[in-house]
Amino acid sequence: METTGDYGQCPRRVPVPPSKPFLKSLQTSLKETFFPDDPFRQFKNQPTSRKFLLGFQYFVPILEWAPRYTFDFFKADLIAGITIASLAVPQGISYASLASIPPIIGLYSSFVPPLIYAMLGSSKDLAVGTIAVASLLVSSMLGKEVSPTENPKQYVQLVFTATFFAGVFQAALGILRLGFIVDFLSHATIVGFMGGAATIVCLQQLKGMLGLVHFTHKTDLVSVMRSVFGQIHQWRWESAVLGCCFLFFLLLTRYFSKRKPAFFWINAIAPLISVILGSLLVYLTHAEKHGVQVIGHLKKGLNPPSLSELAFGSPHLMAATKTGIVIGVIGLAEGIAVGRTFAMFKNYHIDGNKEMIAFGMMNIAGSCASCFLNAGPFSRTAVNFNAGSKSAVSNIVMATAVMFTLLFLTPLFRYTPLVVLSSIITTAMLGLLDYEAALHLWKIDKFDFFICWGAYLGVVLGSVETGLVIAITVSLLRILLFVARPKTIVLGNLPNSGIFRSMDQYPIANNVPGILILQIDAPVYFANASYLRERISRLIYEEEDRLKSAGETSLHCVILDLSAVASIDTSGISMLEEVKKNVDRRDLKLALANPQSEVIKKLDKSKLIDKIGQEWIYLTVGEAVAACNFMLHTCKSNPVAVDYNALDNNV
The missing domain is CATH 3.30.750.24 (STAS domain)
Structure with a gap:
């Protein structure tokens, strides 16, 4: 096809490329869809033995970086690991109570999964742990099927089963290279969803702050407010005063650490200090006899096996599967986003599909070791990053510290007041109310802002699941609108x-x-x-x-x-x-x-x-x-x- 090309010389053409066989074209399209990063390039022109070693290192990244690990790295990781352990212990107990499961399971969940991730994960900074939004989802979705107070054993079995299916789903996405599915959760969606979930979590902490015994398992604003103000005669001023004091202390340390980044560790250890001070206060004043609820006895010892506890034959299996998929998606979205954010600061790359496999395997292993869902919480990862972590060894150090706590220190948490846990959760959730990001969306893209606001209102006025469905649906409709x-x-x-x-x-x-x-x-x-x-x-x-x-x-x-x-x-x-x-x-x-x-x-x-x-x-x-x-x-x-x-x- 001649065109006017280089005028005065030979005409130029718009060439028709040679046609490729259908199977070859299909192979190219599939490769670009599922292997855009070309993970097999390192295997080219390598002997068989070398390919085997590279393949093993690809699936177990610790084998790749461990030979280059130095003592200087270990000193940095030791400090970072101990620092995040001081945050992991109170957060683990707090988020377990948010999920309506025994507090000891929160500690179990900070021991086994971090060890698995340290071997399989590709991030140097991600600190593994339980996350508040997933804990809330577990409580709201499974609490509809089985009451955690009336039938606690069956409820805990469903939690382990949901964690297992979350791990299977996450690992399958990574193995099948389907990580792009998570990309349908846009930034606006995540901001709105997390903000709505944080609002509901904060409101639900009024149960602990006011010393209420009975509370709704629903997560919508109306139900929570009705449950709070419908029991005014049961409010305990002792819990309210204690909760406000610790909440003020935690917010003050957070504000100080933000103003003075060099003192980040003050905010990191503030939850543990709150737990210690609260326990001492209750023990010395016998406040548990005056309406201040406490954790109670925590048995010593490492994680008991729970493979036999997985409720595959339960009539509620479908609910556990659905819950597992939902919390699995949330865990991936938060964990990968956090990992990529901190990897960008240090100018290295993390493999999204490797992360999915690592998340999946640690949750599968965790479900068999009395753990519930783990991901990469932002607060813990930020502390790990600021503490100067050099590798995933910081997770191993944290797990070791938690192991020491399980073996020797659990009796010390007997007098820990629940109101302190509520204060810790509330402080963490306030960090997820990212109003600055919402205002930024309004300035840049009004449509994104309305997606964010729709997700927020869906969570607050409906339920966490409703908000998630609304956010994803609106995002997909926007994509279809752009295409159509x-x-x-x-x-x-x-x-x-x-x-x-x-x-x-x-x-x-x-x-x-x-x-x-x-x-x-x-x-x-x-x-x-x-x-x-x-x-x-x-x-x-x-x-x-x-x-x-x-x-x-x-x-x-x-x-x-x-x-x-x-x-x-x-x-x-x-x-x-x-x-x-x-x-x-x-x-x-x-x-x-x-x-x-x-x-x-x-x-x-x-x-x-x-x-x-x-x-x-x-x-x-x-x-x-x-x-x-x-x-x-x-x-x-x-x-x-x-x-x-x-x-x-x-x-």
Whole structure:
């Protein structure tokens, strides 16, 4: 297909790439979908023994970096591990109570999973632990099926089962390279969802702050408020005063650490200090006899096996499976986002699929060792990062500290007041209310802001699951809207140049007399083919009407800039055929500019090139404009036989 190319020399062509066999094309598409990072490149040109070692290191990353580990790294990881252990112990107990399971399970969950992640994870900074949102989801979703107070054993079994299915789901996503599914949770979705969940979690802590015994398992705002104010006569002022004091202390240390980043460790150890002070206060004053609820006895010893506790034969198996998938997605979204954030600070890359496998395996192992869901909480990871961690060994140090606590220190938590745990949870949740991010969304993209607000209201007014469904649904609808209604832009010529740009963006751009230039700004598929056909027809009609009203040169050529059309299907080809028929009926000419590889191949196979005319397909919009003017005004009778020197002068 000849174009006006390097005028005065040989004409340029828009080549039709050679067709690939279907299986080869399918293989290429699947590779780009599931292996965009080309994880197998390191195996090329390697002997078999080396490939085996590299494969083992790929799935067990600790084997890759452990030989390079130094004593200086260990000193840094030791400090970081002890620091996050001081946060892990009170958080583990607190989030266990949030999930309505025995507090000791929170400690169990900070022992086994971090050891698994240290071997399989690819992040140097991620600190593994339980997360508040997943704990709330466990309580709200499984609490509907089995009461944690009336049938605690069966409830705990369902929690372990949900954790198992969460791990299986996460590992399967990583093994099958389906990590892109998590990308459907946009930043706006996560901000709104986390903010709504944090609001509900904070409100539910009024149970502990006010010393209430009975409380709703529902998570919507109305139910929580009804439960709080419906029991005014049972409020305990002792718990309220104690809770407010510790909440003020925790917020004060957090504020100080933010103002003085070098003293981050003050905020990190504040929860543990609160637990110690609260326990001493209750022990010395016997406050447990005056309405202040305490944790009670915690048995010593390491995690008991729980494989036999997995409720595969339970009538509530479907609920456990559903809960596992939901909390698995939440755990992946938060963990991978946090890991990538801190990896960016240190300029290294983490493999999302490896992280999914690591998360999945640690939760599968955890479900068999009396643990519930673990992920990568932001608060704990931030402490780990600020403490100067160098590798995942900090997780091993943390797990070792928790092991020591389980073996020797659990009796010391007997007098820990529940109101202190409520204060710790409330303080952590306030950090998830990212109003600055919401305001930023409002400034940048109003649609994203409404997605964020919809997710927030869905969680607060409905339930955590409702908010998640609303957020994902709205995000998917936005994607479908962009696909189904792509932009079709009218281009104009920038003065004294051969550059053509959007006339909306560049008011100084001028219309080319008698020529309408349209840029299709997306791939053309069945979902948008009809819309594009109607849109192009309407723009042609509007341009003809404008020219007629202004008394300018009538329209004689339509140029479609296909540079942004990366692919096209048969519906798109049919759309171009109809556009061709439409311009023919109007006695106009249709030209195409810069069709991409896949597009030109399908145009060739469908014989649409012959209908449009090979001489009407060009490399650039400028060449198409020059050719339209020259061919229609000078060589209308024979548009192929062009004097390129004359055309060059015309340009």
